[in-house]
Amino acid sequence: MWSHRSGRLRAHGYNLQEQRDRWREREAALRKARREQHLVSKRLLRDSDLEEARDEFQNKPLEELEVLHLLRMSQRGTEKEKEKALISLRHSLQHPETQQTFIRLEGSIRTLIGLLTSSWASLQMEAARCLHELSHADQPNVAEACLPSTSYLLTYLSGHSADFIELCLYTLGNLAVESEAVRRQLLPQGIIPALALCIQSPHAAVLEALGYTLSQLLQANEAPKEIIPSVLDSAILPNMLRLLHPTPELGASVAVEFAWCLHYIICSQVNNPLLISRGALSTLGLLLMDLARAASGSVDTGLDLLACPVLRCFGNLLAEEGAADAGVRADFGDERIIVAMFILMEFFIQHQPSLVPECLWVLNNLTVKDPGLCTALLSLDLVAPLLQLLPISRVVRILVLTILCNIAEKGPFYCQRLWPGPLLPHLLDILTLSDSEVVGQSLELLQLLFVHQPEAAQDFLQHSGLQALEKHKEEIDLQERIQALQEVALGGSSLVPNALALP
């Protein structure tokens, strides 16, 4: 199942340290872009022989006359000669300055479109590749210059070779993410119906490209109003859910793209109940179990690329009203999903630690209204592993404590399994921290424990719990709760009756 279709990472010719430095720079740039809310990426298709052939065209920009010459050659002579000219043109279009020169030439795009729609398949392909290079450009005016070609690219989606369709799709995807102006042309031109037809294709490469293009459309700011409703109405939705699950034929890359599509749709909150009614939660839950089975092999196969969007889709759908229904949870709402989450967390600690908080968030949403899953967590002895996560980070601490609160608030039968145990030393440790949000969450947990399990209060006292609480007495946000806890522990509060009447 895990034949992740390997694209090649760009060869930069840097040594390992340089590569690490470059990665850190890029990572910082990506984070900055995300925080400023303009994180946008495009995808590039290139022929394998291009990378090896270090053409002179790539390294320096062409003069206007040279570009003009290539354009003329692409319209004269034999098919082979035209093709050769187009290949050279394509190589040269990797250079941003040549791109600018090209689009400024009158009739240049028109010529490309003429070749794109000609009777020569090889010329169609080369013209499409030139357009694709232009679509990938950073400068908006270059990508927008490709707009006259979109009606043709869309037409070809419903009938052509798989390679050609794939190229058209990536080009359309790159253009779609460019600007709202571009999308205001693509949408009336029928991109959604075209994609709905194209999604029937059996080719993995086409489907991956389609998923990419769709994901670019779905990220648009105007998507919730202008795009997502028609996507939900179309044949895209059932196919998307089907394609979430990797198969030996299609590989995981296809699933990755559609998982991101689903994530954007769910976050938009346009119609999540519809997704639940179409079985999305079951699909996602069962998929997570499969991912856990693959993860237990402990080899890094890029599993996190799929797990990340799947976790997010699952977590957000779990927060919907209808998600707590027993009928909805029938397929996945048993101990296996808890097992899967822990196996995945163990895997991610090694290979992708940033996914641990996302797993914990999902666990929170799973355990909130589900006594069965809380019971499973206890009976599978997973409290101790959960506590082992506490040192990782602040966010993880808050999430772990919240999950424990979910369990403790369900009553004495649950609290009995939490205390005595490893919980006490960890809580005392947490009380030495100065982060008031983390400490506050631990106070909530203590109260739930004391209220349902009076022995816990005694135990706490005996281990110098009161002194640990003293440290935070001056914190405004914590004062009242600390005082209440101290009273409970010393037995002087009406919060805890002397005996709990049990049935």
Place this chain on the structure above:
Amino acid sequence: MQLPPGLLGRLGPGPAGSPSGSPPLPVLRHPASGAAPFRFSPLAQSLPRRHPLFEDGDVQRHAYLQDVITQVSQVPERPRVAAFGCHVAGCQQEFASLEAYEHHYRALHTHVCSVCRRSFPSAHLLDVHILEWHDSLFQLLAERQSMHQCLVEGCPDKFRSSRERKEHLVRAHRYPPDFRFDQPRKARGPSRLASGEEAMEVCPGEAPQPPLPQASELRTYSHRIPSTICFGQGATRGFKNAKKRSNQ
């Protein structure tokens, strides 16, 4: 993180595994739990797209998109073949690889009109062409009702003339006014197709009624050639070309 031994086994072998595990413990919430000054209440949280928790995963996703150059010709099992020619007789193209041939075939020999041999980029455009160019009753009906279908896949609108349709394409669908796959019938030069055809090639408004037997003959079979069939005669033209062929 140290997981209890044997945990993987509790996952079961596959999707159809029956749910397992002990029944849930009884829930007995104490009325004071979470009461003021405490605030806890179990809450499933939905996170918006731009939530800080999602930052790391987003960064990884975009690094993936930017880093990976998806290789076009990368399918491992493409076999090598000696150069060969297209077997649609009259088509003289030669190929050195199966994918180049597949590309050529899909571009030129699918969605072919059996009457005039033009090939079209999609089934929809072929259907529109057959209806408007080779259906003898079309011109008649078009005088009375809107018969010209929109060329955009999925758009149900119909129009009384190709000019109205073009206006619709430009206005509603933002298509280019010179969209190359929208060939009005009048733009065709004189052609020597089947003699039966000639009657229909005449411009609407001045032609006599097409003889009925021909009409019914033309309507009893589909003009589309299934893509698995190759005709023995004549190279398929691109749709732009009006190269004459003797009729088959």
